[in-house]
Amino acid sequence: MEHFVLIKKYGFSEVFLSQISQENHLEPARVLSQEKGFYRIITDKGEKLAEVSGKFRFQAAVSSDYPAVGDFVLVNWNRSGSSAIIESVLPRKGAFVRKAAGEPQQEQIVAANIDTVFLCMALNHDFNLRRLERYISIAWDSGAMPVIILTKSDLCDDLENKLSEVSSVAFGIDVLVTTSTEENGYKELLPLISEGKTIAFIGSSGVGKSTLINRLLGKERLKTNGLRNDDKGRHTTTRRELFLLPSGGMVIDTPGMRELGMWDNDDGIERTFRDIEELASQCKFRNCTHTNEPGCAIQKALEMGKLDMDRWQSYRKLKAENDYMEDKESYMIAKGRREKEISKLIKKMPIRV
Numbered sequence: 300m301e302h303f304v305l306i307k308k309y310g311f312s313e314v315f316l317s318q319i320s321q322e323n324h325l326e327p328a329r330v331l332s333q334e335k336g337f338y339r340i341i342t343d344k345g346e347k348l349a350e351v352s353g354k355f356r357f358q359a360a361v362s363s364d365y366p367a368v369g370d371f372v373l374v375n376w377n378r379s380g381s382s383a384i385i386e387s388v389l390p391r392k393g394a395f396v397r398k399a400a401g402e403p404q405q406e407q408i409v410a411a412n413i414d415t416v417f418l419c420m421a422l423n424h425d426f427n428l429r430r431l432e433r434y435i436s437i438a439w440d441s442g443a444m445p446v447i448i449l450t451k452s453d454l455c456d457d458l459e460n461k462l463s464e465v466s467s468v469a470f471g472i473d474v475l476v477t478t479s480t481e482e483n484g485y486k487e488l489l490p491l492i493s494e495g496k497t498i499a500f501i502g503s504s505g506v507g508k509s510t511l512i513n514r515l516l517g518k519e520r521l522k523t524n525g526l527r528n529d530d531k532g533r534h535t536t537t538r539r540e541l542f543l544l545p546s547g548g549m550v551i552d553t554p555g556m557r558e559l560g561m562w563d564n565d566d567g568i569e570r571t572f573r574d575i576e577e578l579a580s581q582c583k584f585r586n587c588t589h590t591n592e593p594g595c596a597i598q599k600a601l602e603m604g605k606l607d608m609d610r611w612q613s614y615r616k617l618k619a620e621n622d623y624m625e626d627k628e629s630y631m632i633a634k635g636r637r638e639k640e641i642s643k644l645i646k647k648m649p650i651r652v
Contacts, residue, residue: 393442
């Protein structure tokens with residue numbers, strides 16, 4: 300197959316391309332996957348393994364400075380060597396970011412430069428509105444448009460009720476229903492995956508992400524497993540990976556995440572819980588703690604049954620988790636310093652493509 304024209308086929312920004320030239324033998328590439336310190340990249344020359352340069356490692360201030368799946372990078376193709384050398388990561392137009400599992404002060408880039416996030420949740424025992432609220436909050440801050448994909452509808456005997464519950468927490472978000480038991484059970488997704496666009500599949504283990512991607516690819520590229528005895532899916536995807544579809548769109552498969560910690564998601568939380576934010580604006584006092592103050596619109600809505608207690612507690616939990624970050628300020632300063640260095644590098648080194 301003829302390899303891609305970087306601008307259209309793999310979503311490379313024309314703005315970035317206008318700032319680059321062919322000086323120092325660097326060229327743009329996109330990261331397809333990452334494993335054990337190596338990256339699989341693609342350029343108009345084809346695919347190749349790559350690793351970051353020693354200078355890159357020395358200058359990296361935080362873990363999120365390193366390339367992630369979906370990133371655009373500048374590489375030395377290194378004709379004489381077995382692997383290419385990544386010299387820098389170009390600025391991201393957005394990313395799905397979570398707090399790194401087990402690392403209270405670091406962020407992890409799940410997928411970068413995405414246009415749409417498919418938030419996948421199965422309609423069996425995996426169904427969990429509180430977890431969905433968490434996913435939506437992070438997705439709104441990713442720079443991409445969230446879409447909720449409800450999978451395994453064949454295992455659900457109260458679909459209308461489930462759709463109503465999802466609609467109550469998914470303001471302004473499209474909701475699609477799929478099933479793997481029907482040959483065309485995935486085709487509702489196709490209009491959302493147009494040429495040059497990148498879609499990330501996010502969800503718990505076993506919800507059917509890999510099955511959907513296999514259907515979109517038209518072949519069994521990804522390993523899938525059935526359900527366990529407890530009706531929960533088995534974990535099959537072990538790494539993040541970007542695939543080019545026959546339609547020209549791109550999808551990123553991600554492993555199921557046992558932890559999805561909040562990281563600088565204030566805007567996403569406010570957008571996800573805009574009903575609560577609107578109620579809070581109606582409180583008598585601006586500094587209302589929503590506990591026992593007179594004229595509290597939140598407490599009134601709870602008493603009248605207009606606000607669900609579980610949703611209120613979910614909002615408070617996500618806000619508290621997002622606000623609590625030891626030494627977060629110094630982390631963000633280091634990250635900002637690194638981003639300025641990247642911008643300077645791009646200005647000094649416009650290359651020809």
